[in-house]
Amino acid sequence: MPEITPERVSTRAVFADALPELAVRHNVLVVDTDTGSIKPTPEMDYLNVGIAENAAIGLAAGAEHCGRRALVCTFAAFSVSRAFEFIKLDIAYPRRRVCIVGTHGGASGGWLGPTHHATEDLALMNALPHMRVVVPADARQAVALLEQCLEYDGPAYLRLGRKASPVFADLPAPELGIPQEVRPGSDIALVATGPEILATALEVAQGLAGAGYSAQVINVHTVDPESAGAAGRAVSEQCRWLVTLEEAWTSGGMGAQVAAAAGARGIPWLPVGVTGFLPPGSHTSLLEASGLTTESVLRQVLSFVTHPK
Amino acid sequence: MEVRARAVREHIVDMCTGPEGGHLGGSMSAVEILVALFFHTMNIDSDDPEWKQRDVFVLSKGHAAMALYATLAEREFITREEVSTFCRPGSRLATHGNVTVPGVEFATGSLGHGLALANGTSWAQRQAGPAPAHTFVLLGDGELQEGTVWEAAQVSRALDATNLVAVIDVNRFQQTGAVHEVSDGAPVADRWAGFGWHTVEVDGHDLAALCSVLDDAVRTQGPTAVVCRTVKARGVGALAGRASSHFVRLDTERKRARVRASMSPAAPAATATAKGEPGHA
Numbered sequence: 001m002p003e004i005t006p007e008r009v010s011t012r013a014v015f016a017d018a019l020p021e022l023a024v025r026h027n028v029l030v031v032d033t034d035t036g037s038i039k040p041t042p043e044m045d046y047l048n049v050g051i052a053e054n055a056a057i058g059l060a061a062g063a064e065h066c067g068r069r070a071l072v073c074t075f076a077a078f079s080v081s082r083a084f085e086f087i088k089l090d091i092a093y094p095r096r097r098v099c100i101v102g103t104h105g106g107a108s109g110g111w112l113g114p115t116h117h118a119t120e121d122l123a124l125m126n127a128l129p130h131m132r133v134v135v136p137a138d139a140r141q142a143v144a145l146l147e148q149c150l151e152y153d154g155p156a157y158l159r160l161g162r163k164a165s166p167v168f169a170d171l172p173a174p175e176l177g178i179p180q181e182v183r184p185g186s187d188i189a190l191v192a193t194g195p196e197i198l199a200t201a202l203e204v205a206q207g208l209a210g211a212g213y214s215a216q217v218i219n220v221h222t223v224d225p226e227s228a229g230a231a232g233r234a235v236s237e238q239c240r241w242l243v244t245l246e247e248a249w250t251s252g253g254m255g256a257q258v259a260a261a262a263g264a265r266g267i268p269w270l271p272v273g274v275t276g277f278l279p280p281g282s283h284t285s286l287l288e289a290s291g292l293t294t295e296s297v298l299r300q301v302l303s304f305v306t307h308p309k
Numbered sequence: 310m311e312v313r314a315r316a317v318r319e320h321i322v323d324m325c326t327g328p329e330g331g332h333l334g335g336s337m338s339a340v341e342i343l344v345a346l347f348f349h350t351m352n353i354d355s356d357d358p359e360w361k362q363r364d365v366f367v368l369s370k371g372h373a374a375m376a377l378y379a380t381l382a383e384r385e386f387i388t389r390e391e392v393s394t395f396c397r398p399g400s401r402l403a404t405h406g407n408v409t410v411p412g413v414e415f416a417t418g419s420l421g422h423g424l425a426l427a428n429g430t431s432w433a434q435r436q437a438g439p440a441p442a443h444t445f446v447l448l449g450d451g452e453l454q455e456g457t458v459w460e461a462a463q464v465s466r467a468l469d470a471t472n473l474v475a476v477i478d479v480n481r482f483q484q485t486g487a488v489h490e491v492s493d494g495a496p497v498a499d500r501w502a503g504f505g506w507h508t509v510e511v512d513g514h515d516l517a518a519l520c521s522v523l524d525d526a527v528r529t530q531g532p533t534a535v536v537c538r539t540v541k542a543r544g545v546g547a548l549a550g551r552a553s554s555h556f557v558r559l560d561t562e563r564k565r566a567r568v569r570a571s572m573s574p575a576a577p578a579a580t581a582t583a584k585g586e587p588g589h590a
Contacts, residue, residue: 029432029433045436047432047468049464049467049468050463050464050467052460052461052463052464054425054457054460054461055425055428055457055460055461055463055464057425058422058424058425058426058428058429058457058461059425059426059428059429059432059461059464060429061415061425061426061429062367062415062425062426062427062428062429062430062431062432062433063429063430063432063433064429065414065415065426065429065430065433066365066429066430066433066434067361067433068433068436070429085419086422086425086457089416089419089422090415090422090425090426093416094408094415094416
């Protein structure tokens with residue numbers, strides 16, 4: 001079972017370190033929107049088009065049309081919403097081999113304020129046919145999944161964080177589209193997406209054990225509808241309750257996909273995610289405001305399982 | 310090429326006689342531009358539409374798809390017979406450009422996407438070698454109201470897209486009326502020059518002038534804008550220069566006969582300043 005290590009590493013930072021070599025290896029054009037999250041090397045094909053998300057997506061689509069795989073690096077809050085139609089018509093509809101990277105995902109923008117929070121991104125990207133929607137659980141997963149997105153023969157959205165986030169010892173290597181059971185259990189399934197959230201789920205599982213419940217914990221790093229079936233099947237047949245935890249609005253995100261996939265079982269579902277627009281504040285305080293701390297989730301889950309509706 | 314232009318116009322009217330109707334005005338205004346590009350300027354192969362070294366054409370004003378289909382038929386990318394299937398069950402010829410048609414590179418029904426896409430194709434072409442193929446993107450003047458056009462234009466200039474030519478079909482009308490009445494802007498050529506593009510203006514229906522200007526554009530360093538003065542529904546005297554030509558359904562024999570009669574070579578084109586009732590797509 002993976003353990004939360006004292007170490008904290010930014011998924012965005014490891015992306016910046018790993019990308020130059022991966023971009024050259026896979027012959028990927030890197031299109032940046034002046035994010036400051038790229039460390040270009042002379043060997044890379046790198047274009048910083050400036051603060052121009054629609055132009056960046058369109059350019060990547062045009063280059064891919066002429067045979068060049070591309071990666072577009074953006075702030076998640078600005079690419080997914082502002083450039084949504086370009087992503088829909090120029091990337092997803094033609095099934096282009098373009099990886100859209102969104103940094104500052106979820107509430108990780110913190111004090112940058114609600115203009116920089118991306119809590120709608122999972123739902124919007126999940127809505128698009130053909131789009132893989134990927135949220136690594138930690139820095140090691142971020143590098144592995146980045147490479148898998150660059151190799152994937154179609155469109156992908158890779159959500160990254162901003163500052164240092166949890167790292168897990170013994171977390172298995174990820175495979176695109178395949179959820180990971182990280183803790184076996186037989187009463188309550190805790191399905192989690194993202195570094196902070198997986199850490200919380202593991203702590204909640206320990207709290208539930210103290211209350212007499214056996215909690216299964218599943219890390220879902222690929223949250224799109226195509227992966228939802230596998231995630232739904234990963235929920236133990238013995239579990240009588242489903243709890244989904246994500247740093248996103250719950251409409252259309254990971255939880256909505258997993259619940260839809262597991263719906264035929266009639267399993268009661270508690271979605272836990274970001275509630276409404278978040279104020280400025282530290283990442284930690286924003287998770288608190290959304291009830292995504294260990295104490296709050298534990299309380300919500302115990303209430304859920306002990307007060308059937 | 311004049312004969313080709315006339316044939317393209319015949320095809321366009323043929324498509325408008327179908328049950329769906331079509332964007333007649335903006336297709337007719339683009340005819341000479343397309344004929345010049347596809348029969349004179351562009352390096353393309355109808356037997357190999359995806360030939361790697363081809364020049365790329367991006368129809369950013371996607372509603373002129375009828376004109377593109379008609380030109381592709383004359384250029385033998387598709388058969389002339391296929392033109393008659395436009396918007397009929399089973400056809401791949403949709404009202405806006407459909408990418409399953411050879412020669413149609415992108416689905417550009419939503420305005421404002423083409424120039425950003427062209428930045429990508431032209432960049433990729435420049436990576437292929439020191440004498441790159443070219444990308445030509447056709448925009449409408451109403452389309453310039455989309456902010457994404459200018460976001461992309463700035464990038465073209467920043468990248469010094471030397472093999473990129475934007476051709477603007479300035480037919481002066483859009484869905485509900487004159488462009489300057491809907492959303493007046495600075496003169497089109499001034500805007501492109503202001504964004505740092507090499508900018509030239511030309512009569513968009515003068516084939517010889519178009520070919521000459523396009524030859525120069527291909528040789529020019531840096532992105533080039535060719536601003537074409539055109540007449541909406543050019544060649545159809547009854548509808549020329551009127552907003553009502555934006556979307557037309559020739560669903561009665563009387564309408565078809567009237568349009569065909571006004572297409573005779575001797576019929577004078579109506580003045581471009583005429584105003585008409587709004588058309589409805």
